[in-house]
Amino acid sequence: MHMAWTRKHKPQTLKEVIGNKEAIRKLVEWVKAWDKTVPKKRAIFLYGPPGIGKTATVEALAKDFDMELVEKNASDYRTEEAVKRFAGIASQYSTLFGKKRLILFDELDGITGTQDRGGVKALTEIIKITRCPLVLIANNAYDPRFTNLRNYCLLVQFKKPPAGEVVKLLKRICLREGIDAEEEALKFIAQRSRGDVRSAINDLQALAQGKTRLTYEDVSWLAYRDRQENIFTVLKMIVYARSCMSAKQAVDMADVDPDMLFEWIYENVPRHLTHPEDLARAMDALSLADIYRGRIRSTRNWKFTRYFLDFMTAGVAMARQKTKPSGWIPFNFPKRIQALSRSKAQRKFELEIGRKIKRKFHISAYRASKEILPYIRVIFENNVNMAAGIASWLDLDAEMIKYIVSGKQAEAIIKQMEIL
Numbered sequence: 001m002h003m004a005w006t007r008k009h010k011p012q013t014l015k016e017v018i019g020n021k022e023a024i025r026k027l028v029e030w031v032k033a034w035d036k037t038v039p040k041k042r043a044i045f046l047y048g049p050p051g052i053g054k055t056a057t058v059e060a061l062a063k064d065f066d067m068e069l070v071e072k073n074a075s076d077y078r079t080e081e082a083v084k085r086f087a088g089i090a091s092q093y094s095t096l097f098g099k100k101r102l103i104l105f106d107e108l109d110g111i112t113g114t115q116d117r118g119g120v121k122a123l124t125e126i127i128k129i130t131r132c133p134l135v136l137i138a139n140n141a142y143d144p145r146f147t148n149l150r151n152y153c154l155l156v157q158f159k160k161p162p163a164g165e166v167v168k169l170l171k172r173i174c175l176r177e178g179i180d181a182e183e184e185a186l187k188f189i190a191q192r193s194r195g196d197v198r199s200a201i202n203d204l205q206a207l208a209q210g211k212t213r214l215t216y217e218d219v220s221w222l223a224y225r226d227r228q229e230n231i232f233t234v235l236k237m238i239v240y241a242r243s244c245m246s247a248k249q250a251v252d253m254a255d256v257d258p259d260m261l262f263e264w265i266y267e268n269v270p271r272h273l274t275h276p277e278d279l280a281r282a283m284d285a286l287s288l289a290d291i292y293r294g295r296i297r298s299t300r301n302w303k304f305t306r307y308f309l310d311f312m313t314a315g316v317a318m319a320r321q322k323t324k325p326s327g328w329i330p331f332n333f334p335k336r337i338q339a340l341s342r343s344k345a346q347r348k349f350e351l352e353i354g355r356k357i358k359r360k361f362h363i364s365a366y367r368a369s370k371e372i373l374p375y376i377r378v379i380f381e382n383n384v385n386m387a388a389g390i391a392s393w394l395d396l397d398a399e400m401i402k403y404i405v406s407g408k409q410a411e412a413i414i415k416q417m418e419i420l
């Protein structure tokens, strides 16, 4: 069973929360104050961008202080009546069993203006009289709806943790998962996430789950990829669509091109449609889509695009009939695209060798790598002496020689060059 790494590796104590040390200090100080007397501000309002540990911090705090955490989110306090139901639990600091209580109203901005039927106002009333600490969380505390509410709260801002901290966290997770990861790879993931820790961990899981090594090359191709949230949402809409229509609509949302989308679906369908009959149906749909794709390529007739898209979206969506719903299954990046980008790195190397050849042959590096390199390779494979001569003449380094021919032959050539 798969489990989201954001949940699996959630901080178990405040010490494991990265960044925001000052905010956490204020929060702890305020909670401790409750042991003496009811403080002036009976609620604390944590705010800041998504995925940086606001909720996780409060959960870790409750654990560290052995408090009973009563967690609520938007749906629980849309109306005045709903909020008033909390008045009871808010009236006592200790539970029946002597445990201290902490009440969390999470995702306050989940109640939109029109949906709020007195919820925010009722919440303000509870804050005025509560006998136990209340924590509020929102992305934006300065929403005009909270103007009055703010007066009764201690405001504490959460900021995006620095990339270095995110790298450290990713390292810790890799250690626990038994993944040997290159520092550069983790740095790349951290920087891409721009301080959104949740998305950094999601990326890491998608790239590294089930592996023992993670290299920079494994992740660097992400730079070519469109935003991940989008493709994940779109995939979910296709693979778990309730109707053909919603699957087709997903394509309009996708800002990846159809070929790329095909790769994503192809990669992920087997793990999401686990019943063999469903999988067979989905693969049939994908192969039909592929036939139309081939026809578009050979005839340049774009009218087939519609069929290509229909088969890979609606066709795949309708394949789900017998697969039982299971827990959360992550979506993986398409391996075929990863392979492509690897050959992109190869092409770059070839071009570098081409540049060396260009100097002697006075043709473009591209032509050199396409037209001369194959001959050089044949010579390298068959004649060590001549190869060594050519290699010195072109000024190729050991790495380049090893790229042109592999193994023992390359070593022999390098040795011969030293003698020359």
Ligand SMILES: Nc1ncnc2c1ncn2[C@@H]1O[C@H](COP(=O)(O)OP(=O)(O)OP(=O)(O)O)[C@@H](O)[C@H]1O
Pocket: 005, 006, 007, 009, 010, 011, 016, 017, 018, 019, 048, 049, 050, 051, 052, 053, 054, 055, 056, 057, 107, 138, 139, 161, 169, 197, 198, 201
């Ligand atoms: N500062 C952090 N330290 C350690 N882990 C973190 C941190 N921030 C986020 N995470 C990881 O990301 C997950 C999501 O974080 P969390 O739910 O706390 O974000 P949030 O700030 O409440 O976001 P939102 O505004 O979307 O609710 C956590 O469960 C944890 O695994």
Ligand SMILES: [Mg+2]
Pocket: 054, 055, 056, 106, 107, 137
């Ligand atoms: Mg949250």
